Amino acid sequence: MSRILTVAADRPGAYPTIGAALLDAPDGASVVIAAGTYAETMELNGRSITLRAEAGAEVVIDGSGADWPTIRAADGSLSLHDLVVRSADNLTVSTERAALNLVGCTISGGSRPAVSVHAGPGLRIEQCTVSGAATGIIVEGVGGEITETVVRDMSGDGMVFALGADPVVSGGAVSGCGGRGIYVYQYSRPSLSDLEIANTGAEGIGVAHGSTPVIRRVSVHDTRGPAVTVGPECGGTIEGLRPSNTAEPAVQIAAGATVELIEASPLTAASSGPIDELLGDLDQMVGLPGVKAEVRALVDEIQVNEWRRTAGLSVGSVSHHLIFAGAPGTGKTTVARLYGKLLKALGVLPDGGFTEVSRRDLVGQYIGHTAEKTAQVFEKSLGGVLFIDEAYTLSRSAGNGGDFGQEAIDALVKLMEDHRDEIAIIVAGYTVEMTDFLAANPGLGSRFSKTIEFENYSAEELLLITDRMVAGGDYLLDPAAGVPLTSYFDRIADGPNFGNAREARRLVEGMRKAQSQRLRLLGRMPTTDELRELLADDVLAAAGVS
Structure with missing residues (x-):
């Protein structure tokens, strides 16, 4: 030992x-x-x-x-x-x-x-x-694994692979680099998959000097250069690349390169456009690797069943109703909307609409009224997704009205049976409470095909979410703000009322307010750069740190 x-x-x-x-x-x-x-x-x-x-x-x-x-x-x-x-x-x-x-x-x-x-x-x-x-990470002449790692705020390149390096890089993100997100050269051959690369001063991925990387399902957006550049005498594979807001062409291949470019995965080739775009939107969400894998598995199953049906083969009955379990602010509503659009693109639902309701939209004030309200909401949602947030509040164990909530559950069970192929119902809430909800009616659990767990965001993922919110509001975050931001998210992550991405949104609003107060005290008109910049002091003020 x-x-x-x-x-x-x-x-x-x-x-x-x-x-x-x-x-x-x-x-x-x-x-x-x-x-x-x-x-x-x-x-x-x-x-x-x-x-x-x-x-x-x-x-x-x-x-x-x-x-x-x-x-x-x-x-x-x-x-x-x-x-x-x-x-x-x-x-x-x-x-x-x-x-x-x-x-x-x-x-x-x-x-x-x-x-x-x-x-x-x-x-x-x-x-x-x-x-x-x-530079974030330099690997020379070595193999191995780099998984779920975040590289950000580099003056030069994010990751560099040289001298024949061949590691497997999966998950994670590279953002905020003055140079390239990833540079592969000197005959290196890394495998890069399920990565997000954003906000680079040059290309997202650069390939040079005889290198042959394998690039699969990588999202590249908001780069000054192309998503991928491939130099002469280089090869490898680029499959399922998802470029957005990059320089044109998104993939720049030099004369003499032999790279294999696969625009869409074989699974979605039959209906590549909308489905790939929607899956690309899903992949661009921060974190949630387990959720993304579950949704992709559902899409795979639906697509293969459709191919079997076209070939005259038998197809088993598949329920499209899901349980989303996890804390608030973890992206459940956003994923539910995408799921509805995917079902429409796959031909499962006619319109892919989205209706979000909670207890008050389903429960009436007297016996009989609840069944009527529930039926009206259900019928309005036919052809799309009915998303019931905090569904556990309908069960008896949650209180809040007892049998009226139970009446809504009983009505939903019958309606789901009568219209099983005309709607997708997603119920969402905390993991433990959703178990109690399923116990409220003996037939309820069998109506849902799968429970998808939404984990809390890490401090690093919340920092990336904050970066996106800041950029979306036409602000710039001072690199020095990264440390207090991470410390703030680390501090609140274990709190009983932790709101995940909602905390990031509240903090960004507080940072904007702190910036406004700071600029008003300048005694002059701020410059354009000053109007855009959010400083570490703004973060501390918004976080309540003196």
């Missing part, structure tokens, strides 16, 4: 610094670090070491004052878990001929790359945030 060493400056028996622990740490040891900021740098040669934050602790390793990398490893292995690592004028995390494992870390830099990996047996970067450096 590997040895565990504890670092805590104020704890008797623990090591006062990370450096002191590393001096005693044998090969393969884990160093567990208590909360605090550690103004240290470390160089590990020929060693296998794991550094991790103590459970629930915020640990910052700050090498901002040094003229060398904050953490450098060579000829061994380095694992960092749940740490914040910073630098200013040098590399933040650098490895040479060493295995690198980064999980749940926040890496920020300055005038040099934040993460640099050169040679070595491989890398794993999972659910990390890399920000504020010259």
Whole structure:
């Protein structure tokens, strides 16, 4: 069993610094670090070491004052878990001929790359945030995995793959880069899938010097250059690319390149236009990887059933009614609207309309009135989607009127049976409460084909949502505002009334108000740049931090 060493400056028996622990740490040891900021740098040669934050602790390793990398490893292995690592004028995390494992870390830099990996047996970067450096992640001559990682606010490129690097990059986002979102060169061949690339000063993805990447289901929008550029003698595959608001042409392929360009996935080729566009809209939503996968699986099943029907093969009965379970502000209403449009594009529903109701729209004031109101709402929604928000308030266990709410549930069960192929009903609410709702009528659970779970947004995802809201209002967010924004979302995320994207919207409104008050005190007409810019102080004012 590997040895565990504890670092805590104020704890008797623990090591006062990370450096002191590393001096005693044998090969393969884990160093567990208590909360605090550690103004240290470390160089590990020929060693296998794991550094991790103590459970629930915020640990910052700050090498901002040094003229060398904050953490450098060579000829061994380095694992960092749940740490914040910073630098200013040098590399933040650098490895040479060493295995690198980064999980749940926040890496920020300055005038040099934040993460640099050169040679070595491989890398794993999972659910990390890399920000504020010259380049986010540089991988040279290494394979491995980069999953659900956010790279943002780079003065240059977001990710760079060189010297034959071939990692698998999936999920996550690259945004706010002065150069390219991703640059692939020197015969590299990474696999890039299910990524979002936005707001770059050049192309979204650049391919050069004989490289052959595989690019699948990548969304590229709001770039100054094309979505993808492919240089001479390069190849690879581009499949299901979703460009939006990029320079033209969206895919720029040089003479001599042999890249395979697949406009639509085989599954949706029979009806590529509307369905691909709607799925592209779904993919551009921040986060929600599980939700996106579930909706795509439903679309796949419906499309294949239609092909079977056309071929004269038997098709089983499929219910289009769904349960959306999760907290408020997680995108349930937006996905429900898209689902209705997808059902129309697939030929399942005639108009794909959307009707959103809650308890008050279904429940009447006396026995018999509720069934009448429910039937009217149901009939109005035929041919589209009926979305019942906070549906659990209809069940007896939720109170609020007892049998009147139960009457609405009983009426819905019968109407769903009588019109099973003419409407899609989506009921939404908190996960636990929706279980109680399904128990309110013995036939209710069998009417719904699937429960889709909407997870809370992470602080990084809320930051990306905030960036989009700010840009949508024709504002610019100061890069220095990223830290207080992330801290604010981290602080409120575990609160009992956490509203997810609603919190982001409230905060943006507060930032605009704070900016207005700040500009009024200038005593002069603000410049156009000043009218657009939201500063870190505006974030602090909106968050109630003095």
